Amino acid sequence: MHISEGVLSGPVLAAGAAVALAGTAAGLKKLELDRVAQTGMLAAAFFVASLIHVPIGPSSVHLILNGVVGLLLGWAAFPAILTALLLQAMLFQFGGLTVLGVNTVIMAGPAVICYYVCGPLVLKSPPVAATAAFVAGAGSVLLAGVLVGVSLVFTGENFLEVAGLVVAAHLPIMVIEGIVTVFCVAFLKKVKPELLPGYKAGKSV
Amino acid sequence: MKQLLKVFGLICALMIVGYGTAQAHKVTIFAWVEGDRIYTESKFSGGKRVKNGTVTVLDNAGSQLLEGKTDDNGEFSFKTPEANGLTIIINAGMGHRNQWTLSAAELGAAEGDPAVTAVAAPAVDGQPEPVSPNVATGLSAAEVEAIVARQLEEKLRPLTHMVAESREKGPSVADIFGGIGYILGLVGLGAYVRYRRENRSS
Secondary structure (H helix, E strand, O other), X not given: OXXXXXXXXXXXXXXXXXXHHHHHHHHHHHOOHHHHHHHHHHHHHHHHHOOOEEOOOOOOEEOOOHHHHHHHHHHHHHHHHHHHHHHHHHHOOOOOXXXXXXXXXXXXXXXXXXXXXXXXXXXXOHHHHHHHHHXXXXXXXXXXXXXXXXXXXXXXXXXXXXXXXXXXXXXHHHHHHHHHHHHHHHHHHHHOHHHOOOOOOOOOO | OHHHHHHHHHHHHXXXXXXHOOOOOOEEEEEEEEOOEEEEEEEEOOOXXXXXXXXXXXXXXXXXXXXXXXXXXXXXXXXXXXXXXEEEEEEEEOOEEEEEEEOHHHHHHHHOOHHHHHHHHHHHHHOOOOOOHHHHHOOOHHHHHHHHHHHXXXXXXXXXXXXXXXXXXXOOHHHHHHHXXXXXXXXXXXXXXXXXXXXXXX
């Protein structure tokens, strides 16, 4: 899901950087002291997840985990993913520095959307919560694929073709991440429900 | 705190699982000169060949000389164009792109004189292995040069491949731990800044 350097045109890079900057500012502003450590942990998980390759399909795909990150962090997903992507670019040569903004938006944007769409549902009854978690995990990957298509549209590639290819390549990832997210949410609900979005002290689950 | 340790343990476990199959998520292209052709090989660093990727060849000035598609083995070859160094770009689609540069020296060194190579080729094929001194003196300097160049190319091919492959090593353990270390450091910094702000405001 990382777009390489030298593919995108200047305006797209600038727009991506601007949106990423705004999202990061929003995320940092909303970040409370007791969530700093959690943000760091999830950034680390995201950073490492890209090393887990799934050798299915025509391309080379790896775990992304932006659904989990978004669900648990909300807007703080932006600084977390930006940091992790910066380190991936520097240490692993995934993506690159000029495309950092665009790549951040591609992965953190869907994460935030999932937070708002699926977040309120994860504390509901188990079937609803499991479905919401699966949708969050799989949907964030799907949306990220669509965003890759959108960013490549301006370089003359056919949107439907690219988005279709990316999404098709990531189908196994979507399933895996959906399942991972379901287990993650179920686990957290049991041991530490206050990490989940929308949790209010005293409310029985 | 216990919770955090658990999460950290999970991350470490993920990392170990990941390391076994650690491969960079990127595309690479490798090009070499052989005779009067240039061969390219493109793959995703996991070792998967790039099928039907677009290879674009630019000269030093940045103008496009030719373009082609990789075959099922991720290979694409073309006749060496007249140029002072080439930039060969692979675009594997979905935003995956990389490039390889061939300098003028690399192009020139292997190019040789095709005519001489053609003449020399049958001569060397006909020779039994131990070449007697009288026969050797029958070859002109240019012919010997062409034969040596050809043989060297053949012998060096696996070596060039090896070098190209070793350049594509996936992330090392040091990289991974380094990255996690950076993140933990940033967490500390963030917590410190937040803590100070909250203390001041209260």
